[in-house]
Amino acid sequence: MIAALIKKEIKDFWSNGFGLLAVGVLIVLAFLFLWVFQDSNYLSYGLADSALYFQFFSYLMLFLVPAFTVGFLANEYRFGTEELLRSLQVDWTKALIAKFFGGLSVVLLVLILTSVHLFVVYQLSITPQEFPISQIIGSYLGLIGIGACYIAITLCITAYVQQTAAAFILSVALCFMIYTGISLISDLAMFYGGLDFWIERFSLSYHADQIGRGILRLSSVIYFIALITWCIWLAAYRLNTKEV
Amino acid sequence: MILSAQDISKSYGSNVVLDELDLSLEQGEIVGLLGRNGAGKSTLLKILAGINIPDTGATSIDGDRVGYMSERNPLYPHMYVREYLDWITSIRSSSSEHTVDWVIEKVGLQEVAGKKISQLSKGFRQRVGLAATLLPNPDVIILDEPINGLDPIQIEQYRNLIKSIAKDKIIILSSHLMQEIEALCDRVLLLQDGKIKEDRLLQNASDQSKYIITLTLNNSIDESLLKSIEGVIDIMSNGTAQYIIQVESEREVRTDIFDIIVQSDLKILDMHKTSSSLQQMFT
Structure with a gap:
C-alpha cells in the first residue's frame, strides 16, 4: 500500500506543474547567487570553497521545502480526498510516510540537479586534489537531513493548520527555530557557560554542521530520526482522530 | 447478512x-x-x-x-x-x-x-x-x-x-x-x-387514494383558484409561495395548475409529484 501511495505522491507533485516550478526557481536562484550576484558569487569570492554552496542551500530550503510540502495535505483538504482516504481504510501514518518520501524525492532531485555548481567549483580549483570530497559527501547528507526534517515539520503543521498561507508561515518559522533559532537561544548570556552546551544540541544546524564536517555521530542520526518520527506521529495522530 | x-x-x-x-x-x-x-x-x-x-x-x-x-x-x-x-x-x-x-x-x-x-x-x-x-x-x-x-x-x-x-x-x-x-x-x-x-x-x-404536488411560484396566488381544479382535495401553504396540493390519485391536474398559473401572470419555479404518505412523513 505504501508503495502505491508514494508513487501517487511523486506523480501528483510532478504532474501539477508545481514541482517543475519549484525546481526551476531553485536552479535559477542557485545560479544567480553562486555565479552572478555581487558578494555571493564564487568568482568574486576568489576561493573554490564548497561551504558557500551548502550554506546557500540550507537557507533556501527553509522557504522552498515548506512551500511545496504544504501542498501535500492542502490538496487533500481542497479536493475533500481526506474523506476518500478514510473510506479506503488508509491509515494516515502510511499516507504521511508516503508524502514524506514524495517530498524527499524532490529534495534529492534538486540537490542532484544543482550539484553541477559543485562540479564547476571543482574544475575551477587550482588544487583539485585537495578538494574536500568527504566533507562534501557529509554536507550533502546534512542537507538531505535538513530537507527531511523540514518536510516532516511542515507536514505536522499542515495537519493542524488547514489554512495554506498560515501553515506555510508557521512552518517556515518553526523550521527556522529548529534549524538555527535554538542555537541562537543557546548563545544568550543567561545560558553562557552552563546550559548552552546542551541547548545547542537540540538545534538542527548543530547536527547538520557536524555531519558537514564529516563527523557522523550516532546522536545526530538519532536526532534526525527522532525529529522526523515525532513530527509524523503528531500529524498522524491529528488526522486519524479528526472528524471529516 | x-x-x-x-x-x-x-x-x-x-x-x-x-x-x-x-x-x-x-x-x-x-x-x-x-x-x-x-x-x-x-x-x-x-x-x-x-x-x-x-x-x-x-x-x-x-x-x-x-x-x-x-x-x-x-x-x-x-x-x-x-x-x-x-x-x-x-x-x-x-x-x-x-x-x-x-x-x-x-x-x-x-x-x-x-x-x-x-x-x-x-x-x-x-x-x-x-x-x-x-x-x-x-x-x-x-x-x-x-x-x-x-x-x-x-x-x-x-x-x-x-x-x-x-x-x-x-x-x-x-x-x-x-x-x-x-x-x-x-x-x-x-x-x-x-x-x-x-x-x-x-x-x-404510499396512500393509494391520493398524491401530492409540491408547487413553488415566484409569488403568492389566490388558493381558491387552485382549489377550484377538479380532483384537488386540499391545499397547504407555508406562508411563502410554496403550496402542497393533495390530489385524488386518479386525477392528473398538472396541466390545469399550469393554465391557472399562466392566467395569473405568475411563474412556476418548481413543481413535482410525490406519494401522499412520503410527503406526510417529511412534513
Whole structure:
C-alpha cells in the first residue's frame, strides 16, 4: 500500500506543474547567487570553497521545502480526498510516510540537479586534489537531513493548520527555530557557560554542521530520526482522530 | 447478512446530531434515508461507513466490506479514470474484488476511461465515484446524496445502475428528494431529532387514494383558484409561495395548475409529484 501511495505522491507533485516550478526557481536562484550576484558569487569570492554552496542551500530550503510540502495535505483538504482516504481504510501514518518520501524525492532531485555548481567549483580549483570530497559527501547528507526534517515539520503543521498561507508561515518559522533559532537561544548570556552546551544540541544546524564536517555521530542520526518520527506521529495522530 | 447499529449517539459540541439511534438493514434492501438539511444523514452514513466514530454505540459491519461515496464525491482530478481505479485497487487489498475492467463496463465508463478526471462532466464524475465504490465488491454500499447535480437523463441512468447492482447487497442512500427515494428504494427511513422517526417499506408508505404536488411560484396566488381544479382535495401553504396540493390519485391536474398559473401572470419555479404518505412523513 505504501508503495502505491508514494508513487501517487511523486506523480501528483510532478504532474501539477508545481514541482517543475519549484525546481526551476531553485536552479535559477542557485545560479544567480553562486555565479552572478555581487558578494555571493564564487568568482568574486576568489576561493573554490564548497561551504558557500551548502550554506546557500540550507537557507533556501527553509522557504522552498515548506512551500511545496504544504501542498501535500492542502490538496487533500481542497479536493475533500481526506474523506476518500478514510473510506479506503488508509491509515494516515502510511499516507504521511508516503508524502514524506514524495517530498524527499524532490529534495534529492534538486540537490542532484544543482550539484553541477559543485562540479564547476571543482574544475575551477587550482588544487583539485585537495578538494574536500568527504566533507562534501557529509554536507550533502546534512542537507538531505535538513530537507527531511523540514518536510516532516511542515507536514505536522499542515495537519493542524488547514489554512495554506498560515501553515506555510508557521512552518517556515518553526523550521527556522529548529534549524538555527535554538542555537541562537543557546548563545544568550543567561545560558553562557552552563546550559548552552546542551541547548545547542537540540538545534538542527548543530547536527547538520557536524555531519558537514564529516563527523557522523550516532546522536545526530538519532536526532534526525527522532525529529522526523515525532513530527509524523503528531500529524498522524491529528488526522486519524479528526472528524471529516 | 445484516447491517445493524445500536445506540448510536453523536454530538458536535452541544449540538446532538444522533441520539441513541438503532438501525437494522437486511441483504437485498435499497434503503432511502430522508431528512432535512442538518438532520444528521451524512453523519449517520459516515459512522456506518466507519469514517467517523460515534460517541456511544457500535455498528456491526466490517469496514472492509463497505463501499462509501460521499456527497462531495472526492476524486483526484489530475488522475486518469483508469489510473485512478487501478490506484484504488492497489490501496484496497481485500479479497473478492471486481476488476477495473468490470467496473468500467458496469458503470459505463468505457468512453472516458483514458481521460483525466478533471475533464469529465458531473455525471461521469459521479460514475467514477460509484465505480471506485464498487471495486472491492462491498456487501454494503453507502451513497450520500448520489444524484446531486445530475440532469434528468443522468438521474435515470444512475437509478438503473443502482438497481442493477442491488442484488445480494445492502444499499443505503440519502436524499432530500422524496421522488428520488420513491423511485429507487424499497424502504425509507426518516431521520429527525437524531432518531429514526419513521421506518416504512415503501410499497406500504404510499396512500393509494391520493398524491401530492409540491408547487413553488415566484409569488403568492389566490388558493381558491387552485382549489377550484377538479380532483384537488386540499391545499397547504407555508406562508411563502410554496403550496402542497393533495390530489385524488386518479386525477392528473398538472396541466390545469399550469393554465391557472399562466392566467395569473405568475411563474412556476418548481413543481413535482410525490406519494401522499412520503410527503406526510417529511412534513
